[in-house]
Amino acid sequence: MSLELCHMALRQTLDLVALTDQTLRGFSRRKFTSDELHREVLGKLLGGNGRRGPAGILIATEGPDCSCCSGRVFHLRQEQLVERSEVISIDPGSSYAMSLVQLEGGSEVVAVNWMDICGSIEEFQNFFHPQVVEAMEDPILNFVACRIRVDSPGVIVAFNYPGRATEYDADVLRSAAVMISSLLTVSSGMRETERAFNYTIEALARACEAAEPDTGNHIVRVNRYAGALAANMGFNLAFVQDIAISAQMHDVGKIRIPVEILLKQGPLTPKEMQLMRQHPAYGAEILGASARLNVAREIALSHHENWDGTGYPKRLRGHRIPISGRIVKVADVYDALRSRRSYKPPMSHDEAMRVLREGDSRIDPAAHFDPAVLAAFFKIDHMFDMIYDSSIPKITLKGKRNGKANNKTSPL
Numbered sequence: 355m356s357l358e359l360c361h362m363a364l365r366q367t368l369d370l371v372a373l374t375d376q377t378l379r380g381f382s383r384r385k386f387t388s389d390e391l392h393r394e395v396l397g398k399l400l401g402g403n404g405r406r407g408p409a410g411i412l413i414a415t416e417g418p419d420c421s422c423c424s425g426r427v428f429h430l431r432q433e434q435l436v437e438r439s440e441v442i443s444i445d446p447g448s449s450y451a452m453s454l455v456q457l458e459g460g461s462e463v464v465a466v467n468w469m470d471i472c473g474s475i476e477e478f479q480n481f482f483h484p485q486v487v488e489a490m491e492d493p494i495l496n497f498v499a500c501r502i503r504v505d506s507p508g509v510i511v512a513f514n515y516p517g518r519a520t521e522y523d524a525d526v527l528r529s530a531a532v533m534i535s536s537l538l539t540v541s542s543g544m545r546e547t548e549r550a551f552n553y554t555i556e557a558l559a560r561a562c563e564a565a566e567p568d569t570g571n572h573i574v575r576v577n578r579y580a581g582a583l584a585a586n587m588g589f590n591l592a593f594v595q596d597i598a599i600s601a602q603m604h605d606v607g608k609i610r611i612p613v614e615i616l617l618k619q620g621p622l623t624p625k626e627m628q629l630m631r632q633h634p635a636y637g638a639e640i641l642g643a644s645a646r647l648n649v650a651r652e653i654a655l656s657h658h659e660n661w662d663g664t665g666y667p668k669r670l671r672g673h674r675i676p677i678s679g680r681i682v683k684v685a686d687v688y689d690a691l692r693s694r695r696s697y698k699p700p701m702s703h704d705e706a707m708r709v710l711r712e713g714d715s716r717i718d719p720a721a722h723f724d725p726a727v728l729a730a731f732f733k734i735d736h737m738f739d740m741i742y743d744s745s746i747p748k749i750t751l752k753g754k755r756n757g758k759a760n761n762k763t764s765p766l
Contacts, residue, residue: 400428400429400430406515406516406523407512407515408497408498408512408513408514408515408523409429409490409492409513409514409515410427410428410429410489410490410512410513410514411427411428411510411511411512411513412425412426412427412428412442412486412509412510412511412513413425413426413428413502413508413509413510414442414444414452414508414509414511415502415507415508416507416508417443422443422444422445423443423444423445423452423508423509424441424442424443424444425441425442425444425508426439426440426441426442427439427442427486427489427490439485439486439488439489440485442483442485442486442489444483444486448483449481449482449483449486450481450482451466451481451482451497451499451509451511452499452509452511454466454499455499455500455501455509462500462501462528463498463499463500463501463524463525463527463528463531464498464499464524465496465497465498465519465520465521465523465524466496466497466498466499466519467495467496467518467519468494468495468496475493475495476493478493478494478495479493479494482494486511486513490513490514492514494513494514495513495514496513496514496515496518496519497511497512497513497514497519498511498512498515498519498523498524498527499511499512500524500527500528500530500531501531502531502534502535503535510527510530510531512527552599571745572689572693573602574602574745575685575689575741575742575745576601576602576604576682576685576686576689577598577599577601577602578598578741579601579684579685579688579689579738579741580597580598580601580678580681580682580685581594581595581597581598581601582734582737582738582741583681583684583685583727583730583731583734584597584598584681586730586733586734587681587726587727587730593649596649596678597649597653597678597681597682600647600649600650600653600678601653601678601681601682601685603637603641603647603650603653603654604637604653604654604657604682604686605633605637605654606636606637606640606641606650606654607632607633607634607635607636607637607638607639607640607654608633608636608637609636609640610632610633610636610640611629611630611632611633611636612629615629615630618697619697620697621697631658631666631667632667634654634655634656634657634658634666634667635655635667637651637654637655638651638654638655640654641654649678652676652678652679653676653678653679653682655667655668655679656668656670656675656676656678656679656680657679657682657683657686658683659671659675659679659683660721660722661675661680661720661721661722661723661724661725662721662722664721664722665722672724675724677724677727680723680724680727681727683722683723683724683727684710684723684724684727684728684731685738687710687717687722687723688706688710688731688738689742691705691706691709691710692706692742703735703738703739703742707735710723710728710731710732711732
């Protein structure tokens with residue numbers, strides 16, 4: 355093999371290494387599915403724009419009964435990965451390229467050129483599934499096949515390398531197969547870890563709210579409000595996902611506030627209010643220094659800060675307040691207005707909107723909220739109303755008459 359082809363194969367391998375590094379760095383934010391990772395890797399393998407690589411790639415995996423494989427053929431067109439076939443079902447024993455690596459006793463990876471085993475190119479086409487030949491458009495001249503183990507065992511077959519398919523091409527394809535298998539295994543484990551993490555913080559949030567009514571619904575709603583606001587303000591997916599799970603931790607510090615203060619009927623005494631205003635600092639302390647809880651800690655500490663600097667506990671002003679805290683402040687205030695508390699009845703959506711537009715004895719919208727967050731809220735306030743209504747079970751207080759309820763339903 356020429357030195358130039360060695361360099362091309364090396365560049366492909368380095369591209370795969372870079373993708374591996376990038377993927378591992380992002381696993382705390384992104385969990386790959388098989389299809390997503392296949393597309394990422396195939397884009398690095400396929401030829402184009404001066405790179406050495408095959409003209410098309412088939413990825414096929416075993417079905418539940420292990421009797422056949424199903425897959426698609428992919429091509430690169432104008433630097434975009436496109437599917438060039440419908441799903442193709444293949445009996446591994448009927449496909450020469452697949453049987454070499456998949457049947458018992460087969461090799462892990464092979465490289466084959468038509469002139470090495472056939473008298474003509476036409477004869478070589480008979481070694482492949484007709485739909486694969488059709489999807490390739492041009493006659494198949496060579497291939498590299500490699501076993502792969504993802505969600506289920508399967509095979510990658512790369513067709514039509516420039517010139518001859520070589521051992522270096524086989525090494526690159528084997529590297530890609532190992533990468534796909536390894537990263538999907540790690541990603542699956544990360545998903546399980548993420549689910550366990552989310553369950554843990556949801557349990558903690560519920561425990562902290564246990565003394566107050568509407569516990570579970572409140573934390574779910576604040577998460578959904580905050581995620582909707584962040585998404586509609588144009589923040590990236592990672593931040594939207596973070597705030598949509600972390601917002602529920604906003605009042606975690608209340609676990610250190612006596613229940614008699616949390617549920618007190620009527621106004622708090624100055625001493626009680628001073629203690630209540632410590633709950634943001636308590637929350638930050640409880641959440642600790644874990645990097646995974648950075649957003650939750652920001653929210654716990656800053657969601658009672660006011661835009662004009664009159665909030666607590668640090669009297670932060672304007673953009674010194676973390677954006678996560680500014681978003682959750684609007685979400686939390688809206689939900690507090692809509693919810694029944696020991697010291698007040700619930701408001702309707704329209705009543706809450708009036709307070710957030712005009713203010714009342716406790717809330718000054720211009721002074722308390724980031725104007726950009728408030729403007730975004732007013733654009734999607736109907737979503738907040740739907741989120742609130744979807745979480746509140748309704749009961750009919752009286753019987754029906756003439757097929758209609760004779761009284762309005764009331765939230766529990």
